[in-house]
Amino acid sequence: MAYKFGAHLSISGGYHKALERIKDIGGSCLQIFSGSPRGWSFPKINPKDCQLFIEKKNNFQINPVYFHASYLVNLVDNGRIGIMSKKSLINELEVASQLGIVGSIIHLGSFKDNRPTLWDVSKDKRYSILITNILEILTNTPKGVYFIIENAGNRKIGQTLEEISMIIKDINDERVRLCLDTCHLYSAGYSFRNNTELNLLLDKLEKLDLLDKLELWHVNDSRDHFNSGHDRHENIGEGTIGLAEFKTLLNHPKMKNYPFIIETPGFNNEGPDKKNLDILKTLING
Template sequence: MIRIGAHMPTSYGFDKVPQLTVDSGGNTFQIFPHSPRMWKASLPSKKAADEFQVQMKKYEIPFEAAFCHCGYLINPASPKDDIWQKSVELLIIEGKICQSLGIPYLNIHPGSHTGAGEKEGIDRIVKAIDEFLKTVPDIVLLLENVSPKGGNIGYKMEQLAKIIELVAQPERIGVTYDTCHGFDAGYDITNKESVEKLFDEMESFLGLWRVKMIHLNDSKAPLGKPLDRHENIGKGFIGDRGFRNFLSFPQIQNIPWILETPNEEDLYTKEIAHVKSLIGLINVDR
């Protein structure tokens, strides 16, 4: 089953997300567990969490198709002890929010070493993840590939693989593949041969089974230029032809696709329909 959706707002309440998702033409979604630009976060009330779960069942969205994305301030690779500690503490709260809602996945950017070096950054990431995993049971952390800029770690598959290799509970680590970030890092998805090469690399370093979510984003920058500027599907350098090629591969057709493009006015309704048209789907079964 093809699952497609978008990053949805929670300003109306967690319980409104399932209906907003279905109304937009989606059957999967991603949300922030709290305001992403704040260090402060709190658990939803039991009433709010219970109502969210009721609405998930009402709109027939399985919890395996629901994702949380960590806040922007979190940097598990930070060499600064205060930032690292605050990042871990907030990550743990976010994990507990996921638990209360019943959402099994929390997506994180591995972070930036900010000049301290890749090895130091990976060591810090692993330490942060281990602290999270021993404190928050059940939740699966998804490491997202990132754009190769500003000391970022995780723009190469082998970097993600190294983190997974070193953590204490590797079975609780999955991966999110972001098409814009990958394009920044030189992973071309506009032709068959390049996609096959990407999948071979994923399988070799990670195992394709670890890929639990795909962020569908076109790129405002050409291949290999690390700007991290998302564009609407078909309007960037990947283009409709590139996405039609990428999405045609059966390896990713059972993985939820989530839009994070600069298009929130209609809650992605037109863009979800556009992606469906690229793969020849007018209606997608929920």
């Protein structure tokens, strides 16, 4: 099976333009926003644009395609932000279904005050708000699309794999999947420079029932130090993670069939680019 490398790219000019952009830089899978990531948007898609997107996606063989949810989403909020988060995700997953997009990759949110190191789920009502909000989104969206939780590198929800596992178990729905970001893992204290270390991580994922939930990888280098709680992305090979980790990941027999999507700043600071993808491709063992 051929490798699936992709990138998060701009939808400027229409969703179908992102398909042309990924083809141009040599990728075969894609991540896009459904609207402005720094605001609330509720895009609707007309049948003509929908058909255009699906035709191009098939012609260029770009698969899978994912949405990345708005940065404003916060599902532990039970006020206006929580309501807008639910509405925008319900709208986005509906659009995903129309376009043949797998689902949305979502940061669950953050605490307004200092985060608890371990949630006492019986006492902290924010935990039940989170679970209720996610269940409401799943109930009100098409059955075929995924709600994909991305691990966090900073003090947001989903920093530890244990926390993500607890949330996924409590929601107990096949449509909830996992996206692992190498940069966020690194800043949260997880790294792997060889197969022994990666196997330990995979064992941990297995024990937490997360391995069969894994949907894709975000492949980003980091500007910050290991276990720093900061998670600024860097170009592949230019950051603190180092090429050995990416080489280990891409060549592991259990990992090589997953989609690998970059969200790097780009060598010209214009976003994920061909050069980053080309570097990843050189790391594959012949």
